[in-house]
Amino acid sequence: xxxxxxxxxxxxxxxxxxxxxxxxxxxxxxxxxxxxxxxxxxxxxxxxxxxxxxxxxxxxxxxxxxxxxxxxxxxxxxxxxxxxxxxxxxxxxxxxxxxxxxxxxxxxxxxxxxxx
Amino acid sequence: xxxxxxxxxxxxxxxxxxxxxxxxxxxxxxxxxxxxxxxxxxxxxxxxxxxxxxxxxxxxxxxxxxxxxxxxxxxxxxxxxxxxxxxxxxxxxxxxxxxxxxxxxxxxxxxxxxxx
Numbered sequence: 001x002x003x004x005x006x007x008x009x010x011x012x013x014x015x016x017x018x019x020x021x022x023x024x025x026x027x028x029x030x031x032x033x034x035x036x037x038x039x040x041x042x043x044x045x046x047x048x049x050x051x052x053x054x055x056x057x058x059x060x061x062x063x064x065x066x067x068x069x070x071x072x073x074x075x076x077x078x079x080x081x082x083x084x085x086x087x088x089x090x091x092x093x094x095x096x097x098x099x100x101x102x103x104x105x106x107x108x109x110x111x112x113x114x115x116x
Numbered sequence: 117x118x119x120x121x122x123x124x125x126x127x128x129x130x131x132x133x134x135x136x137x138x139x140x141x142x143x144x145x146x147x148x149x150x151x152x153x154x155x156x157x158x159x160x161x162x163x164x165x166x167x168x169x170x171x172x173x174x175x176x177x178x179x180x181x182x183x184x185x186x187x188x189x190x191x192x193x194x195x196x197x198x199x200x201x202x203x204x205x206x207x208x209x210x211x212x213x214x215x216x217x218x219x220x221x222x223x224x225x226x227x228x229x230x231x232x
Contacts, residue, residue: 004158043205045159045223090149091158100149102214105222106158
């Protein structure tokens, strides 16, 4: 079974600085998707960024970028120029492409605090 | 509606009671998902609907849990003989086509269920 591990329960960053959140996953598959979701206190999960495993180029979305290391099964999220509104829980998620599964497997999350 | 709507926002019930949680997806979204998020954990997959049918119910923990989507729109998650361990936030999500990458999931704000 696939698992997703986020080893940092909490992280903090100063406003305007850069922070990196870690994520590793365990799978024997070669085709899959990876995601980072943000969950503010409203509880709504918001998609931040996504990566297809067969693409070597790291995904970027404005201030958010990932460092995808397929061999190491690592998928870290870098937030540049951190803003107060970035404070939230961040979840890494995995989706296998084989077998038609639509299931996302989530990590336990990292709580990000942004200090003014 | 503009987003995924879940009602009620909070539900408190006594052990042994029956509860129903409602999800109203984004209009036109054929795929609908239920996840359960226990305290301090990431969301865990429960069930996935494509149209009216449950395409994958492998995440339902036992036969006390059941979900329906009779007209391919609104879905109801039903929990019989509730137990204190069922206390969690129940998240609903919908997507346009059922592919988590090409048509990403849109989550609701969840229902926080507390079983006393």
